[in-house]
Amino acid sequence: MTGKVLLVDDEAGLREAVQTYLEDSGFNVEVASNATEGWEKLQLSTPDVLISDVMMPQVDGYQFLGQVREDPRYKSLPVIFLTARGMTSDRIQGYSAGVDAYLPKPFDPEELVAIVSNLIERQDARTPEGGNLPDIAAMAKQIEEIKALLTQKGSISKTPSPIRIDFTPREQDVLNRVAEGLMNKEIASRLDTSVRNVEKYVSRLFSKTGTNSRTELVRYALEHGLVTDDD
Known part of the structure; x- marks a missing residue:
C-alpha cells in the first residue's frame, strides 16, 4: 500500500x-x-x-x-x-x-x-477515478476526443503563446500524460501519486491555461507547444 x-x-x-x-x-x-x-x-x-x-x-x-x-x-x-x-x-x-x-x-x-x-x-x-460516475463518463468522452485530436496533431497550427506559462515539473508531467489521452488513475500510476493529487494538478492546468475541459487543455497545449517530450 x-x-x-x-x-x-x-x-x-x-x-x-x-x-x-x-x-x-x-x-x-x-x-x-x-x-x-x-x-x-x-x-x-x-x-x-x-x-x-x-x-x-x-x-x-x-x-x-x-x-x-x-x-x-x-x-x-x-x-x-x-x-x-x-x-x-x-x-x-x-x-x-x-x-x-x-x-x-x-x-x-x-x-x-x-x-x-x-x-x-x-x-x-x-470513486474509481477520483470522481463521481457522471464525471467519469464525461472524462471518458473527453479522452476519446483527445485521441481523435492527436490523430490531427500534425495539422494543428501552432501559435506561440503570448504569455509564458510557468508550470511546475509535476504539472508538466501531468499535462504530458493528459495529452497522451490517459485517465487520472493511469496518470497516478505512472507518476506514483494519488488520483486526488492528479485531479488537483489538472485543475491547476485548467486555471493556468484558461481552459475548462481536458479536450480544450490538450488543444491549447498543442497549439502553443506546451507539451514536452519526456521519458
Whole structure:
C-alpha cells in the first residue's frame, strides 16, 4: 500500500516515531508541528489521509478539523484523530465533528497503519477515478476526443503563446500524460501519486491555461507547444 499522509502533532518525539513507522510501511509522510503549519502544507499538496493530534496549542484538532471540513476541496478527505483523551464522550465529539477514525494514545502503530490503509482503499473503491460516475463518463468522452485530436496533431497550427506559462515539473508531467489521452488513475500510476493529487494538478492546468475541459487543455497545449517530450 502506498499513499501520502499529512501528520500534524506538536509532540516532536511522537511525530518522528509515527512518521518513521508509516514511512517504513510504504507511505509518503509530510509532517507539521501545529495546525497552522498543517493547513499551509495542505494547500501545497492534498494528502490521501490527514492524521491530527487533538490537543495542540493555539488551534486544537477540533478547530483544525472544522477548518478542513469547511473547505469544499477537503470534504471527503479522510481524517484520523490521535489523542490522549480516549473517553467515549471524546470519541463521540470527534465523530460528530467529522473525523473518520479516532485512535487514543498510546496506540499500536500497526493499528494506525491498518486504519490508514483501509481509509485509502475505501476512497479508491468509492470513486474509481477520483470522481463521481457522471464525471467519469464525461472524462471518458473527453479522452476519446483527445485521441481523435492527436490523430490531427500534425495539422494543428501552432501559435506561440503570448504569455509564458510557468508550470511546475509535476504539472508538466501531468499535462504530458493528459495529452497522451490517459485517465487520472493511469496518470497516478505512472507518476506514483494519488488520483486526488492528479485531479488537483489538472485543475491547476485548467486555471493556468484558461481552459475548462481536458479536450480544450490538450488543444491549447498543442497549439502553443506546451507539451514536452519526456521519458
